[in-house]
Amino acid sequence: MTTILETRFLERTFGAVYAARDINITINEGEILGVIGSNGAGKTTFVNMVTGYLEPSSGEILYRGKNIVGKPTRDITQMGICRSFQIPQLFPELAVIDNIMTALILSRQQGISLFKSAVSCELKQQARDLLARFKIDAYADQEISTLPQGVRKLIDIAMATVADPDLLFLDEPTSGVSADEKMDFMQTLIDALKSSRTAVLFIEHDMEIIETFSPRCVAFYEGTILADGSTNDVLKEPKVREFVIGSEFHRETSMQQGGQASC
Numbered sequence: 001m002t003t004i005l006e007t008r009f010l011e012r013t014f015g016a017v018y019a020a021r022d023i024n025i026t027i028n029e030g031e032i033l034g035v036i037g038s039n040g041a042g043k044t045t046f047v048n049m050v051t052g053y054l055e056p057s058s059g060e061i062l063y064r065g066k067n068i069v070g071k072p073t074r075d076i077t078q079m080g081i082c083r084s085f086q087i088p089q090l091f092p093e094l095a096v097i098d099n100i101m102t103a104l105i106l107s108r109q110q111g112i113s114l115f116k117s118a119v120s121c122e123l124k125q126q127a128r129d130l131l132a133r134f135k136i137d138a139y140a141d142q143e144i145s146t147l148p149q150g151v152r153k154l155i156d157i158a159m160a161t162v163a164d165p166d167l168l169f170l171d172e173p174t175s176g177v178s179a180d181e182k183m184d185f186m187q188t189l190i191d192a193l194k195s196s197r198t199a200v201l202f203i204e205h206d207m208e209i210i211e212t213f214s215p216r217c218v219a220f221y222e223g224t225i226l227a228d229g230s231t232n233d234v235l236k237e238p239k240v241r242e243f244v245i246g247s248e249f250h251r252e253t254s255m256q257q258g259g260q261a262s263c
């Protein structure tokens with residue numbers, strides 16, 4: 001197995017708060033990895049540091065052996081590390097195909113002219129192929145604002161893959177997707193990403209999704225890694241059950257009772 005990402009003693013403080021401390025993680029080529037942890041555990045801070053949105057206070061982030069700490073987000077994206085956010089970042093007034101084509105244009109380092117019909121045709125075909133991989137090609141000509149949340153999220157994630165990344169970070173891909181659609185949504189997503197051999201790290205609060213789709217799981221707690229290993233083993237660990245799954249269970253229960261989730 002080839003390691004593509006390794007973090008060493010990664011740390012980030014905000015004043016007196018340790019948002020991340022001693023984060024040592026390796027991710028291998030094509031691996032699928034679920035990250036769990038209650039609110040404020042440091043999951044987003046970790047993703048923000050690796051993708052260049054946040055500078056670590058100390059530690060190293062090695063991507064294919066090269067330290068990328070301090071590199072701008074754009075450079076990190078071009079190197080092959082991409083992400084999607086919890087809320088889809090789309091142009092709601094544009095058609096799906098135009099959103100994808102815009103992302104394709106932005107991902108190319110040289111400027112291109114859409115007035116050259118050959119370029120435009122090639123881009124359109126590339127956009128259609130990508131939509132087909134995510135099984136959303138039927139929506140190609142529809143305006144984003146008319147589409148359900150699950151489809152918007154798939155489009156957003158498809159857009160995050162236009163540069164064919166080696167490593168993709170997904171922040172709660174199933175948030176906002178209805179309970180009935182979550183499993184099919186994740187299956188489509190994982191199939192699309194597996195076919196391109198992209199390694200995927202996804203943050204998730206739903207333990208059924210973690211058990212079904214991520215062979216490996218990392219549990220965060222108060223800025224540190226509480227457990228890292230096969231999902232079966234991690235979810236059985238008493239400290240994970242006490243500090244992570246317990247709080248997730250209470251969170252889900254309070255949501256069912258009408259409470260507000262903070263994420």
Ligand SMILES: Nc1ncnc2c1ncn2[C@@H]1O[C@H](COP(=O)(O)OP(=O)(O)OP(=O)(O)O)[C@@H](O)[C@H]1O
Nearest residue numbers: 014017019037038039040041042043044045046263
């Ligand atoms: N910009 C910031 N300024 C100050 N404190 C921050 C900032 N970003 C994060 N924190 C703090 O760092 C800790 C980790 O936050 P982080 O957002 O990484 O947690 P999380 O596990 O992603 O939580 P959630 O599931 O709610 O998104 C929390 O205590 C949070 O309040």
